[in-house]
Amino acid sequence: AQRVTQPEKLLSVFKGAPVELKCNYSYSGSPELFWYVQYSRQRLQLLLRHISRESIKGFTADLNKGETSFHLKKPFAQEEDSAMYYCALRGTGRRALTFGSGTRLQVQP
């Protein structure tokens, strides 16, 4: 079975502060990991995926297979980063995603 855990329902930080949204997964094989973001009144959209190893909007995430984690980080939060963030996993041979419960990020001025 595959599972994605996001322990924080809400993360509130001030503008300019570092942000780390936690994601841990459970999967016996080699998964693909993703972060999706949903801004207010917008649809869910891909933020980044581990195979790309890229930085999007200042966010990065590194897959740590030893700790089975894929935490999302940004050194300096901006107010426009306020949104709902979902960590998701795709197992080998599957195209559907398994989502975590989501973390709402609030960046205060």
Next chain:
Amino acid sequence: SAVISQKPSRDICQRGTSLTIQCQVDSQVTMMFWYRQQPGQSLTLIATANQGSEATYESGFVIDKFPISRPNLTFSTLTVSNMSPEDSSIYLCSATGSDTEAFFGQGTRLTVV
């Protein structure tokens, strides 16, 4: 990239009735899926919509309650049958293409009264 149009965007329905949600993708995609997001919860996969054949349902979801069609590569429907208040949720259509990125519709917010 793919743009997914889903309709209706929201509806309020009487218990015991059925609602059909439509999902149209603007480009050819490989896979189409239907998810449910109950209030305050994450997205749960209902089923994979297979072109020209029966959908593949996840545990806890059955064809009689959630019949799905996919007559071609870019269109699918999900019907929520014999609705009860517990079916009040956001229903999301998703599609993936060859590069495996998943795209999502804007969702259908269903309220059953």
